[in-house]
Amino acid sequence: MKNKVRVVIILLATVAIVFAYKQTKSKGGYLAYVPNAGDGTISIIDVSANKLIDEIKVGDSVSHGIAVSYDGDKIYTGNLEDGKVFVIDVKSKEILKMIDTGRNLHGIDITPDGKYLLTTSGDLQEGEEFNYINVIDTQEDEIIKTIRSNGKSPSHIDFTKDSKFAFVNNVMSGNVSMLDIENFELISTFDVGIMPNESELSPDDKYLYVANVQDSTVSIVDIKRGREVDKIKAGEGTHGLAVSSDGRYLWTTNMFSKDVSVIDIENKEVVKTIKTNGQANHISILPNSNLAYVSNLESEDISVIDMKKYKIVNTIKIGKEPHEIKFVKNK
Template sequence: MEEYLIVLNKDEDSISIINIEKKEEIKKIQTDHNPHEVIVTEDGKKTYVTCSLGNTIDVIDNDSFEITKRITHEDFNFPHGLDIVDNGKKLYVASTYSEKIFIIDTQTDEIIKHFPTYQKLSHMIEPSPDKKTIYVPNIGSDNITIIDTETEEITGHFPVGKGPEGVACSPDGKYVYVANQEDNTLYVINRKTLKPDYKRRTGECPIRIVFSPDGKYAFIPNRYSRDVSVIATKHKMKDQLVPWEIKRIPIGIWPGGVCFNESGSMAFVANNKTNDISFINVEKLEETTRVKAGIHPDGIAYLKK
């Protein structure tokens, strides 16, 4: 089996398929306008890409690396964050400017439900480890919307910092990590109390959070300070285990999308303004190389097939 990166090049309407071992692009796919975020299905057969300024979702067959369908809706207005729940059967999508959530059947690739969040700039989708809850950061409302995936309804909202965008659930299911881009902070939210147990400083303009597969680290790309904050999730300090930033890894200009390989030995960060991908050795917490991508690479996903 081979390992690939699926990299969205926002400002040339394309996707670079990069072979990780060869460290080179093996194919380029033309997409609808402004591809932003990407998710691979749990069986690895398909990839979904939100084309935010095209107001579409492109569906890619991972055997051929060809677009097989383009999903549209009159209420798509900057479709952005997306993720998969219900044993791979349903795709949730956040449409930022229409401030609505869409649910898509992954068997038929048809929209089966949509509803408003009644919040401002609903931007990303993050499921809990058990896939029973979805968290949606609302950049303009400084809060997070909670969705129950069994009832497919909103159950509440909770406040966070200014301009929340990056959000990720810890693999142990205890916390929701939230990156607040306007006040350069990380909130570690207790999922039971919905209040922050910890608040941490980050680099400048943190916009994503991705956990390593083992949950040891959370990687946070900081757009303006050109680095990645490495949060050790259980750092020992005064006989306590606490989340703590242990390093900032300097990389390219405007880092954005982040993903890990299956083993967690490598992380990959898309650098929007240097048009390349940083390969990071997770054991050493060091950038090892950069691989060329297209213009303004951002969304990124890992695929093994």
């Protein structure tokens, strides 16, 4: 009898452990959200399981940018050609609100303090209609300001950590505009390379690194001096970039050479090259980890790279023409 009781206790304990493990796996960690421009969807990836778990249909096409609210409860995405921003509830995956910008909708970026969402109307062509930046108040989810860009065809935006300044990449004029967030005024312009698509600040906010697609370089802009101070050759078609948490390395995605470059910032040279499955598009580093996620246009998947081993450790199939990658805590 004692043996039977002992067996039952062991079985119950095993079930409890398995249940607790499943609960831990389903909660906590991060989810990755990726807009797929080719089929108008957003892929949702459970990064702990390394698999696609859901998909949200936005429209016929979706904007290349995507943003997450400060509390992680809302996702901001958009319809590329119709110019509509969609506010999506993370839990229900339902659209809470639609904001009509009245223009093309390329970049979607949020200030670090979560107060403002900035959208851009850029495209790979020139024209007055592509030269605007919209500012959305995230409390009301309404447009409060429309800014005429001093550059041509603004794309993606990065911000200082105190949310006081924004840096807007202008793909058709070869420069970056600096925006004063408090007054919503453009205060400076930096000349960089040809077709600057994306940028990211150094951890101390002293330097801006800019990915230039057409000349396959990264521009280094000294913010205090207000100009480009150096340029580093990367892979062919440098489109996206990320800075390591220690500020020592730049990771760039190169569309034409279909690879990722790891650049030693101090020595200004490429130290590693990692081939990807297709056109390497955007790159994001998973918080508190040594993993980088790369979206690949041609192969329609995500390459997960171990940043210490410099190799792809997982590949996750998603939608058509994937672009930016944003992480949300799995509550």
